[in-house]
Amino acid sequence: MENVKIPVNVEEFKTQADDNLFVFVDNNTLESEKITAPRYSYWRSVLRIFFKRKSSWVMSILLIIILLMSIIYPMIHPYDEYENILLGIGNLSPSEAIAQMGFDFKWILGTGSFGNSIWYGIWASARTSILLAVICAAINMVLGVLIGAVWGYSKTLDMILNFFYNIIANVPYILLISVLVYIIGSGFGSFVFALTITGWVGIAYFFRTQVLVIRDREYNLASRCLGSPFYRVVGHNIMPYLTSVIMTILATELPSYISMEVFLSYIGIGLSAQTASLGRMISVAQNSFMIYPWSFWPPVVISSIITIVLYVLGQNLADACDPRTHL
């Protein structure tokens, strides 16, 4: 036993082992916490699933075309509804307009009642509609989701907010919007304000119900027992679970503002005449849509295409955001 040296400390062990074959590993606490798993990136998987569908490709390309047209086109050819009012070329059909004015893209869809070019009009209006939808959706979604999360999580707040929800949800929004538009004017900014001042309430209520359902699940209970503060439970435990729900709301919200603008203009409380909008084009043309169909259908078709594209893209994104589809 005297001959055999038992390694008692590191230095002695090192000298005994073959240095070329073994490397000593530190007792690193940070490294030991890591769990080995296949590489998984959530958002990369979302995109992979999203672009697996053919409809996503088609709709994305359509969206890009519409976006480019509605952003660039009005820059090159500014639209003014009353620019040709003295020329006396109101309500010309496309063929009449081209025959009279010579071939130009401007006349490809004929003219409206003031001699305005419908082709220019739809792109300038599409820009307003898309901008309105994006801004309103952004404001309402942020407010709605944040407030909805707190609303669903806190039981005392739930009582108070439910009471207010019953009130706000029952005040006719047509009235609210028209009063606001009356007080602060009907420009683009005030219209956004009118649509967002109570617009988030519906989203918040819907989101509150979703939070309510998973608030008391066991894993959240466990998390709370371990001392997670409120913001961690909501932000880290509940929110990721509801990503696809948020996307589903977004998919219905985005097109809904375009429909809303069209509807409000139709009943006479929409944007002012200074701002070109699809709703105004439709409501101006709707009285004689049987006689001058060319000034009525283009804005209807463009607004329909935009809403469908946004809806389908949103739905596909919502499906892709559900981690269960990532397998």
Next chain:
Amino acid sequence: MKMYMLKRILLSLVSFFIVVGTVMVLTYSLIDRTMIFQSDGAWKKYSNNEKTMYEQRKYEEYGYLTLEEATDYLKTKYQETDGEAYISNAQYQAAIAAIKTTSREENADLAEFKMKYLKDGYKVNYLPQITSGSKLISSAYLYATKDINVFVRIFTYFSKMFTFETIYDVDDPNLTDRYIRWEWDKRSNMPALVGSGTTHKYLIYFDNKFPFIHQNLFHFHLGISNAEYIGSDVADVMVNSQGEIVKTEQEYPIDLGTGITHKIGYDFHTATYNSGELTLAELTMFNDRYTICKTNGDGLTMLGNSFIMGIIASILAYLFGLPLGVLMARKKDKIADKIGNVYIILIMALPSLAYIFMFSAIGTGLFGLPYKYANAEIKVLAYILPILSLALPSIGSLMKWMRRYVIDQQNSDYVKFAKSQGLSEREVFSTHIARNAFIYIVHGIPGTILGALTGAIITERVYGISGVGNLLTNAVTSYDNGVIVACTVFYTALSIISLILGDILLTKYDPRISLSGGR
């Protein structure tokens, strides 16, 4: 459960009053009050001081403020002093004359008027005489006004909501014979409750029109219009018959029982008291002062139009939407499901205005159906397109939800268990899947039925059908405050009632659900 319902109803009532209050603040306080004269023809005719006074009187009529005029004050003060009429009283004359001069402060009566109302928180205003040379353009007025606050307004609104007719309703000193009694109604050969001194002559009567028994004893008011239907109550506007006046062979009240008939559009049972001067025509027809009658139109009422369209559309929606949703769920990812999904996407994403116009273009172009109600030769056909336009989106949304619920049920463990026990597809579907999937659908049924009463804004506009859907939107664009408040009360009441009914129906359909169960 009873406690819960009581609490719930009380809470709903509180929020209902707050909604009405909010809307009153929005309409009466936030919108410039001169907007109400936009569509008032009489207002445009007045000028100078008379215009201001007309405005003030209208503000009082529409509930903006309380108005006290110095002339009225003096009249009541000198009504019966020393047994002489106020008009011959020297002090009254002096006070009336003092209004026209700037020395009015020295007149004791006018100073009293001013002091009295200033103390009560009124604002006292004086409009001096306007003259051009020696010609009087506008006379002088002295008046006091006080804005009504929102609580008083809510209180007066709801206290005026239900009224009963009494024999003291008619303010006419010449009417001495005041009574309510049962009489034999020779027109319908049935007994009728007849009043004198009441606003209506026939308080309860029978006739051959639906619902055959009619009453005028008890009235429901929603608020008075100041623009489109000047002076009439919204509740009456909603239930008055529309369309061309139907003229029938009837006896005049003066020769009832003689058998002499005339072709006339009046419904003599609706006669109300006329306190003005009777015309010659009225004297030849009536034997009393109850001469203001309604006419009967051949069209439906506003509420009737909206309800008929809404209810048929809802029935169609349930009839097609539910089976189609089930079909989509059972053929998931097959061709039927795909077609259904395309339809749902189109109906959900398209602006409603867009598909209603597309639909009307298809209906009129391909099938030759009438487009506008007014142009339709057979009026019933004019309802087809609007009803279908209303049904299509409801079918889409019912399909969407039914598909979702059935798929969720199909994947649940108890359905797999039932199948493994050897139950047939049909049995599993009818006893398990359908019954559970319906739970969610049942909740919306009361809302759908009552919602039909609120009408449809775009559909009614596009097809030119006069229903209740556009009352609010028209009122908003013409600043018709009375109608705005009335519509809010009507819609809010319906939505609150349908939510409560929906919850009750839910607990009746599925006993597992308990509303009052605390967590």
